[in-house]
Amino acid sequence: MQVDLQGAEALDPDDITEGLANRPPRGCIFKEYVRFDPLQVELDRRRIETFYQQRGYFSVKVEGPSSAQGAEPDTVVLTWKVAEGPRTRVASVHLEDAPPELQDDLQRLVKIEAGAPFEHGEYKQAKLRTRALMVQRGYAHAKVEGEVAVDRAAGEAEVDLTMIPGPLVTLGHLSVEGLVRTPTSAVTNRQTWREGDVFSPATLERMRGRLYEVDQYSGVRLDYADGQGPVADIVARVEEAEQNELQLGLGGGFDRANVQLRLRGRYKRRSFILPLANLELEATPEYSLLRADLKQGRFTPQARATWTWHDFMAPRLRLENTVGITFRQLEAFTWYGPDVGQTLSRPFVDDRLRAALGWHFFAYSFSSDLSPADEAALVITETLPVIFLEPSVTFDGRDDALSPRRGVFARVALELGRGTRSEAGNYLALMPEVRGYVPFGRRLSVAARLRLGATLSGNLPAPRRFFAGGANSQRGFSQRRLSATAQITNSSGDVRDVPVGGETILETSLEARLRIVQLLGFWLGAAAFVDGADLVSRIGDLDPINLHWAVGGGLRYYTPIGAVRLDFGFRLNRRGPTEPAPNDTWAWHLTLGEAF
Numbered sequence: 001m002q003v004d005l006q007g008a009e010a011l012d013p014d015d016i017t018e019g020l021a022n023r024p025p026r027g028c029i030f031k032e033y034v035r036f037d038p039l040q041v042e043l044d045r046r047r048i049e050t051f052y053q054q055r056g057y058f059s060v061k062v063e064g065p066s067s068a069q070g071a072e073p074d075t076v077v078l079t080w081k082v083a084e085g086p087r088t089r090v091a092s093v094h095l096e097d098a099p100p101e102l103q104d105d106l107q108r109l110v111k112i113e114a115g116a117p118f119e120h121g122e123y124k125q126a127k128l129r130t131r132a133l134m135v136q137r138g139y140a141h142a143k144v145e146g147e148v149a150v151d152r153a154a155g156e157a158e159v160d161l162t163m164i165p166g167p168l169v170t171l172g173h174l175s176v177e178g179l180v181r182t183p184t185s186a187v188t189n190r191q192t193w194r195e196g197d198v199f200s201p202a203t204l205e206r207m208r209g210r211l212y213e214v215d216q217y218s219g220v221r222l223d224y225a226d227g228q229g230p231v232a233d234i235v236a237r238v239e240e241a242e243q244n245e246l247q248l249g250l251g252g253g254f255d256r257a258n259v260q261l262r263l264r265g266r267y268k269r270r271s272f273i274l275p276l277a278n279l280e281l282e283a284t285p286e287y288s289l290l291r292a293d294l295k296q297g298r299f300t301p302q303a304r305a306t307w308t309w310h311d312f313m314a315p316r317l318r319l320e321n322t323v324g325i326t327f328r329q330l331e332a333f334t335w336y337g338p339d340v341g342q343t344l345s346r347p348f349v350d351d352r353l354r355a356a357l358g359w360h361f362f363a364y365s366f367s368s369d370l371s372p373a374d375e376a377a378l379v380i381t382e383t384l385p386v387i388f389l390e391p392s393v394t395f396d397g398r399d400d401a402l403s404p405r406r407g408v409f410a411r412v413a414l415e416l417g418r419g420t421r422s423e424a425g426n427y428l429a430l431m432p433e434v435r436g437y438v439p440f441g442r443r444l445s446v447a448a449r450l451r452l453g454a455t456l457s458g459n460l461p462a463p464r465r466f467f468a469g470g471a472n473s474q475r476g477f478s479q480r481r482l483s484a485t486a487q488i489t490n491s492s493g494d495v496r497d498v499p500v501g502g503e504t505i506l507e508t509s510l511e512a513r514l515r516i517v518q519l520l521g522f523w524l525g526a527a528a529f530v531d532g533a534d535l536v537s538r539i540g541d542l543d544p545i546n547l548h549w550a551v552g553g554g555l556r557y558y559t560p561i562g563a564v565r566l567d568f569g570f571r572l573n574r575r576g577p578t579e580p581a582p583n584d585t586w587a588w589h590l591t592l593g594e595a596f
Contacts, residue, residue: 001025001036002070005048007082016051020044022078036076041065048080056118056157058150059085088118091156095130098163102137106130110161118157123148127161134165138198140224140232141166169199172233180240182216182275187236189315190214199232206351207236214310215278216270217241243270262286276310288329300327300336317346326362328463331498332486333368333380335463343390354394361387364463369488370500378500379424379461386425386461388417398437402562403594405445405513409435415464427458429503435596443515443525448508449596454539455503465501466535468548469581471589472596473507474533475569476550481581483535499580502535506542509596513556525556529595531569535580548574552586562593 003024005013017023021040025031045062052060065078092114098106109129112122127144134142143164150157171193176184190210192203204222211220219239224232249264265283272279283303304324312319320343327336343358363385368375375381392413398404412432419425433451440446453466460466469477483499511529518524532547554567570586 001034001075002077003065004077004079005082006079007084010057010084010087011052011055016048019047019051021047036078045080048082052082052084054120056088056120057084057086058088059152059155061085086155088150088152088155088157090114090116090118091151091154091158093159094161096160096162097165099134099137099139099165102134105133106163109133112159118148118159123159130161130163134163135199136201138168138170138200139165140169140199141226141228166228167230169230169232171195171197171199171203172231174234174236176236176238178238178240181243181271182214182240185315186214186216186276186311187211187238189311204234210316210351211236211238214276215241215308216276241270244268245270259289260286272307274309278308280306280308282306286327288327298329301325302327312344314346317344319344326364330480332370332488332500333366333378333462335364335366337362337364337383339363349395352395352397354396356390356392356394358390358392359387360390361385362463364461366462370486374486374500377459378465379459381424384425384461385420386417387420388415390415398435403558404435404437404447405439406437408437409433417458417461417464424459425461427460427464428456429460429464430454430456445513447511447513447594447596451505451507452539453505455537456539460503462501465503466505467499467501468505468507468533468535469587471565471567471591472593474531474548474550475529475552475567475589475595476531476548476571476587477569477581478584478587481584481587482533482548483580485580503537504539504542505533505535506544506547507531507533508547511595513594515558519557522560523556523558525558525563526553527556527567528553529567529569546574548580554589556594564592565594566590567595 001022001024003017003020003022005016008016021034021037022044023034025033045064048062049060061083063081065080068077068079069075070077090112093110093112095103095107095110110126111129112126123146127146131142131144143166145162145164147160148157149160172195174188174191176187179187190207192207192210197203208220208222211217217238218241221237223235223237245268247264247266250262251264252259252261263285267281269279271277281303282305283301285299285301287299302325304322307321309319309321311317322342323340324338325336326339328334339360339362341358341360343356345354345356347354363383365383366380368380370378370380390413392411394411396409398407398409410433412430415427415429415431417425417427431453433449435447435449437445437447467480467483468474469482470479474482480499480501483501485497486500487495488498489495509529509531511527513525513527515523515525529552531550531552534542534547536542549572550569551572552567552569554565557564567589568586569589571584575582575585
């Protein structure tokens with residue numbers, strides 16, 4: 001079927017025919033055809049008129065259609081005659097009965113200006129925006145009524161919006177429904193208001209987020225009566241998640257050092273021993289093959305158990321206990337062995353600030369082909385038992401943790417390590433980081449990051465050393481390639497340089513992110529960035545002016561689980577024979593999630 005709209009000049013005919021029952025075929029490669037339905041002809045005529053009227057063409061007239069045989073067998077051509085008429089423009093906009101303190105803000109939100117073409121969609125959005133603002137400011141029962149008076153002869157429309165705010169509402173009593181195995185205190189301890197506080201949807205949403213953090217609930221609703229009362233009592237309706245959960249997976253990956261094939265099994269038991277404690281068992285048996293020496297492959301049955309206790313000794317105080325077997329193979333060395341730890345944490349300041357204090361103990365065994373002198377410098381011994389404390393404070397003021405466009409993120413952490421058998425493993429490291437995000441309009445945002453990892457005393461053990469380069473670091477280098485190197489000899493007698501990391505790192509980035517177009521419901525975007533980084537032995541050796549710099553760009557596809565990201569970085573300086581990876585001038589990275 002083909003549809004011809006004669007006289008349709010002001011609006012796109014493809015947009016008009018998209019909503020018709022008798023419409024042209026859809027699709028570029030695989031065509032989707034419809035059968036001509038004469039019973040829908042009159043409705044299609046009304047649909048065309050409505051499409052025009054919603055865009056301000058109130059005098060539109062549609063005649064037809066006439067039909068004729070198409071060029072191909074069993075096809076028909078429908079021809080509609082459209083007399084568009086003049087487009088109606090807004091003569092005036094009146095805002096009535098607005099709360100005095102919100103008058104100016106509501107007027108700005110209307111966004112309908114006198115003299116502009118009338119758009120019914122914009123008129124509907126104005127009603128939604130103004131009501132949403134009143135609800136956000138405490139008028140929980142607010143309504144907005146509107147009327148558009150059209151003078152077809154003059155081609156003008158008068159827009160009247162009447163605010164019905166109702167009373168300023170305060171938050172009242174919280175009641176809970178739906179609990180079976182978890183106590184009522186699990187909900188009431190996460191209440192985000194005191195009775196008498198002004199109503200705010202953001203306050204309720206923050207409480208929903210707190211409840212999901214407990215990982216006991218699959219659904220949370222916070223309802224209030226949509227009446228006219230000045231007090232909104234809240235009913236928390238929760239649905240508890242399944243107590244047992246099992247996940248199995250198969251995956252793989254590769255970087256400059258390894259090729260990995262990995263199985264993953266994860267079992268979660270909610271309300272284990274205590275109502276608000278969860279046990280999670282995870283096993284990731286992996287076959288890891290060193291790319292530089294294909295004979296160095298090994299099977300490693302890694303596993304970890306985590307028991308998390310919410311409301312430990314006090315509301316919202318979380319205790320996390322972990323025990324596991326760790327294995328990791330890098331180019332220069334491999335470590336494996338048990339590690340255990342505990343972390344106590346609690347959020348503050350509307351959940352933006354989180355303070356944590358943790359301790360960890362590991363007793364790793366090492367293997368390497370490094371020289372004895374290099375092993376000593378890297379604190380690589382036959383077995384290295386180390387215990388370290390890690391206090392940290394994190395502020396997260398971002399609008400979205402996965403794809404932030406606005407806000408600030410800052411974190412500062414200390415690591416105080418002590419070797420349990422000797423002074424090997426004694427160290428103190430400081431790790432501050434700050435990120436900022438600024439939007440420019442709806443599609444463009446700029447992000448910046450500054451991160452420091454500094455060893456203040458002692459020598460970092462090999463498992464705690466810093467590496468630079470890669471998808472989330474300086475993108476002009478491949479993974480871990482911005483690093484000091486040492487020489488090793490493999491089983492075939494080949495000598496090669498391998499990265500061994502460093503004890504102090506400085507990284508900085510500036511990135512512009514642009515969302516271009518929506519594909520399959522998600523944004524496709526592009527980015528341009530400047531990255532700088534350096535890796536040295538001590539903080540006094542850092543030269544912030546003479547970092548390794550790179551520029552580049554990439555593509556983003558923003559999915560619900562994060563941005564699928566492809567980046568290309570090009571090094572600008574320090575490519576001499578004494579610099580890291582002197583023969584590499586650029587690198588590419590394909591990963592999930594923003595760089596920062």
